[in-house]
Amino acid sequence: MNPDVVAGIARLRREGILSTEQAALFSRVARRELVSIRVEIRGLLYLGVLLLTSGVGIFVVEHHADIGRSAIAGSIAVASAACLAWVIRTAPPFSWDGVESPNVAFDYVLLLGLLLFASDLAYVEAQFTLLGPRWVHHLLVVASLYVIAAYRWDSRVMLSLGLSTLAAWRGVSVSEMARSLEAGDAGELRVNAVVLGLLYVIAAVLSIRLDRKAHFEEIFGNAGLLFLFGGLVSGVVLSELGWGIWLVALLVVAAVVMWIASRVGRPAYFAEAVLAAYAGLVRLLVASFGDQSTGVPLLLAALLGVGALVLVFAAYRRMPGR
Amino acid sequence: MRPESIAWERAAAVRAAADGWRRAEAIGAPTHEAIRNAYSDPCITPSAVWRALTAVMVTAVVLCTFGAFALAIRPREIGLGLLLWLFGAACVVATELLEVSPRFARRGAAGAAAFWGILLFVGGLGLLLREILAIPGEDALRLFLLTGALTWAAACWRWGSPLFAGLSVASFFVLLAQMPFGRVLWIVVGVVLAGVAARCLDDGALAPSHRRAAMVVLLAAVAAIYVALNIYSLDHHLLQTLRPSAPQRVVPSVIVFAGAAAATAVLPIAVLAWGWRSRRTALLDAGIVLVALSLVTLRYYVHLAPLWAVLLVSGAALVALALAVERALRRVPDGEQAGFTTEALFSDDRGQKVLQVVAVAGTFTPAAAAAAPAERSFVPGGGASGGAGASGKF
Numbered sequence: 252m253n254p255d256v257v258a259g260i261a262r263l264r265r266e267g268i269l270s271t272e273q274a275a276l277f278s279r280v281a282r283r284e285l286v287s288i289r290v291e292i293r294g295l296l297y298l299g300v301l302l303l304t305s306g307v308g309i310f311v312v313e314h315h316a317d318i319g320r321s322a323i324a325g326s327i328a329v330a331s332a333a334c335l336a337w338v339i340r341t342a343p344p345f346s347w348d349g350v351e352s353p354n355v356a357f358d359y360v361l362l363l364g365l366l367l368f369a370s371d372l373a374y375v376e377a378q379f380t381l382l383g384p385r386w387v388h389h390l391l392v393v394a395s396l397y398v399i400a401a402y403r404w405d406s407r408v409m410l411s412l413g414l415s416t417l418a419a420w421r422g423v424s425v426s427e428m429a430r431s432l433e434a435g436d437a438g439e440l441r442v443n444a445v446v447l448g449l450l451y452v453i454a455a456v457l458s459i460r461l462d463r464k465a466h467f468e469e470i471f472g473n474a475g476l477l478f479l480f481g482g483l484v485s486g487v488v489l490s491e492l493g494w495g496i497w498l499v500a501l502l503v504v505a506a507v508v509m510w511i512a513s514r515v516g517r518p519a520y521f522a523e524a525v526l527a528a529y530a531g532l533v534r535l536l537v538a539s540f541g542d543q544s545t546g547v548p549l550l551l552a553a554l555l556g557v558g559a560l561v562l563v564f565a566a567y568r569r570m571p572g573r
Numbered sequence: 574m575r576p577e578s579i580a581w582e583r584a585a586a587v588r589a590a591a592d593g594w595r596r597a598e599a600i601g602a603p604t605h606e607a608i609r610n611a612y613s614d615p616c617i618t619p620s621a622v623w624r625a626l627t628a629v630m631v632t633a634v635v636l637c638t639f640g641a642f643a644l645a646i647r648p649r650e651i652g653l654g655l656l657l658w659l660f661g662a663a664c665v666v667a668t669e670l671l672e673v674s675p676r677f678a679r680r681g682a683a684g685a686a687a688f689w690g691i692l693l694f695v696g697g698l699g700l701l702l703r704e705i706l707a708i709p710g711e712d713a714l715r716l717f718l719l720t721g722a723l724t725w726a727a728a729c730w731r732w733g734s735p736l737f738a739g740l741s742v743a744s745f746f747v748l749l750a751q752m753p754f755g756r757v758l759w760i761v762v763g764v765v766l767a768g769v770a771a772r773c774l775d776d777g778a779l780a781p782s783h784r785r786a787a788m789v790v791l792l793a794a795v796a797a798i799y800v801a802l803n804i805y806s807l808d809h810h811l812l813q814t815l816r817p818s819a820p821q822r823v824v825p826s827v828i829v830f831a832g833a834a835a836a837t838a839v840l841p842i843a844v845l846a847w848g849w850r851s852r853r854t855a856l857l858d859a860g861i862v863l864v865a866l867s868l869v870t871l872r873y874y875v876h877l878a879p880l881w882a883v884l885l886v887s888g889a890a891l892v893a894l895a896l897a898v899e900r901a902l903r904r905v906p907d908g909e910q911a912g913f914t915t916e917a918l919f920s921d922d923r924g925q926k927v928l929q930v931v932a933v934a935g936t937f938t939p940a941a942a943a944a945a946p947a948e949r950s951f952v953p954g955g956g957a958s959g960g961a962g963a964s965g966k967f
Contacts, residue, residue, distance in 0.1 A: 258777065281590065286912055288913050289922070290925055291854060291858060292915060294861070296895045297929070300888070303892065355895075355915055356899060366937060407929075412937055412938060419939045424940065525626060546640065547641070549638070553638040556633040564680075
């Protein structure tokens with residue numbers, strides 16, 4: 252029970268602000284006589300899909316020799332097709348606007364079907380070497396499928412998975428951004444991250460401008476800025492030579508993003524830009540002082556933090572729809 | 574908490590509920606406006622993104638300033654401890670100043686300053702206790718943990734942060750683990766704390782943030798009871814690892830093992846039943862997590878089937894259970910059964926959707942191609958947890 256809300260509803264009813272019916276319904280929820288378990292159902296579905304795909308994976312690894320390659324590929328394909336058939340049968344018609352899912356399970360059955368398909372594709376590629384030396388490109392196929400499915404069935408979950416899989420194809424990991432940008436050819440990976448980030452940001456802008464799945468803008472935008480700033484910050488912090496150029500690029504991009512975010516009311520974009528710019532400027536402070544033991548760079552970093560706080564408070568005051 | 578802060582919190586709770594009613598279009602704009610006027614809240618309350626950004630920047634300012642002073646002065650350990658106290662005191666003063674201002678009380682700065690104030694104080698105490706040779710090591714650790722528990726509790730009482738309540742309870746249970754019969758103390762104190770916290774959850778005399786803190790204490794107490802009773806924890810002496818200088822470990826008797834096995838099975842069901850009866854989703858969630866942990870424990874001791882079969886069956890069972898519950902609730906009149914529904918009601922599920930997206934992208938994304946081994950490889954289903962990845966030899 253939320254006693255403050257219960258008391259508030261009683262007062263609002265007494266003062267005639269709420270009708271009897273409204274007060275009765277709101278009071279039931281505030282007293283916990285009616286509780287939503289939507290989050291719990293989603294949690295169970297997520298956990299179920301996680302366990303199922305993990306179980307399929309271990310089964311394939313342990314038993315592929317006993318059962319046979321074709322039988323395994325075929326059975327995973329059947330399971331995937333069953334999930335996708337249910338999705339196709341249940342799905343509402345396509346629209347470029349947001350489409351409400353027909354039920355809580357829809358997104359997760361779609362996710363399970365596509366993950367099984369992706370597993371099957373990876374297995375087939377590993378066993379039958381369809382793509383030969385370009386086997387890594389199966390990630391491109393999977394990512395494209397995820398994105399197409401996201402648009403067809405209006406799934407933010409599939410879009411985010413599609414974008415992160417596309418990044419994985421280019422060698423950039425979402426969950427281990429810093430480590431993946433140090434692995435292999437760091438310079439090439441950084442460029443990949445920056446280019447992908449720019450492409451996603453352009454997709455975000457186009458989603459709004461063309462009014463095509465405009466609600467996907469946040470997914471495109473946040474993923475794009477994560478890759479863009481991740482690439483730029485790693486260039487500033489990790490590269491030995493030419494970090495100044497990366498810093499200039501980082502500051503310019505951060506300034507532009509902050510300005511646009513302040514105008515269109517996107518606090519997450521603004522926050523990402525502030526943090527990235529701060530990281531870049533701290534690198535400049537550290538590099539500018541040969542003797543790190545004086546504490547002056549840290550004091551300046553603290554003052555820079557105060558400046559960032561002032562900027563944050565000012566931007567909050569001016570941001571529309573904050 | 575200051576009476577003004579409590580009043581602001583109570584008004585904010587009603588306004589937040591009204592925002593939910595408006596979002597669900599259960600009330601019109603004029604009614605919404607009338608409610609906001611009836612419950613005026615002078616505080617500026619930015620969204621979670623703004624608050625997190627502010628807290629991060631405050632953290633950077635505090636730590637960089639402390640680091641700069643420490644480097645400039647280069648004190649010895651006692652001096653460093655005193656410097657930590659000085660900075661802790663400065664943070665506490667800053668928190669008090671921020672808390673009285675409606676413009677700054679809820680912007681993330683006060684919470685971050687309070688957190689660092691207490692942490693620096695406790696850190697300074699730890700350094701000083703290490704230097705005072707008159708106090709033996711074990712006693713110093715106990716004094717450190719006790720002071721930490723009390724300080725976090727006082728901070729929670731003063732500023733109302735549920736996080737501080739969690740840190741206080743965690744410190745307290747680690748302290749109990751240092752005592753003889755630590756496992757028994759975890760169970761007894763856990764039961765007492767859970768009972769007290771459960772009584773506070775709906776107590777209108779408490780501030781809303783203190784009620785949230787009570788929920789954190791309740792969940793921490795349930796977790797502590799479960800850890801103390803779990804058979805794996807007993808078998809592997811998990812609690813004793815918190816007390817490095819503990820006397821020789823004694824192998825528990827068969828009766829104790831049997832009791833722990835029974836408790837591992839019963840406690841999650843009891844928590845689930847409590848959550849179901851009281852319709853508290855936090856307890857339901859805790860019950861689900863404990864059931865999962867107990868099933869993992871069962872699988873550890875009893876090999877019912879190969880791992881892949883256990884994962885497939887449990888995954889399918891979870892999906893089937895979720896679908897059955899959802900379908901059952903959707904088909905009854907008004908979509909409501911025993912006080913439960915799958916409707917979002919008046920909650921704002923934007924945050925949940927973000928969590929959903931982050932969780933799926935974080936766990937199912939395949940490993941990055943360049944980081945993977947050069948040879949052909951296969952990972953089923955997703956990334957580390959299964960997917961069309963490119964890592965793990967096949």
